Amino acid sequence: MNKVEITVDGGYKPSEVKVKVGEPVKLVFNRISDKGCLDQLNIPALNVKQQDLPLNEPQEFDLDTSKAGEIDFACGMNMFKGKVVIE
Template sequence: MDASAITVTLFGLALAGFVVWYFFFSSRPVASAMSSSGGVQEVDITVKGGYSPDVIEVERGKPVRLNFYRDEENSCSEELLMPDFNIRRGLPAFKTTGIDLLPQQPGRFEFTCGMGMLRGSLLVK
């Protein structure tokens, strides 16, 4: 191997390391649900190449409404899976879909697109 091949290899490894860190280990901002007058914790989530916000904090034992607005036609984001709550819901493009649930136990509960590429989590305190 000559010097240019070594340089390209090291640059590729560094770039791959950054991508792994960014998608799996970097800290994400946490959005707390806002309680409405009816006591329902509500959060608006935009779906466009990912979930924004992708980490949502709620209180256990109180009803939660997650409003997913799908701002794209990408086929990956057309379905939402929340396996811990037995939820599988289609998300129509350019429309808001409400998901109602009642978290009873504290913990971190993941949600994904149908293909598992887009990820988010619900933090129940």
């Protein structure tokens, strides 16, 4: 399984990730700063709502990559956004 690491530090780095259809992927969010409203995460396609992102404690989410498309994610207040593009 491929791990895609997203650093949470005043935004999401990277904010856009591309993966291949059918490739098993685990998203790993690691919050390294307590700036802004990035202490919570929403990933609607995965039914993740207001998931806490503890400081320096990576949180992992398995992705369904069986179909091409986009999976959006955002902070708890929907101010900072990113996406995974499955192609």
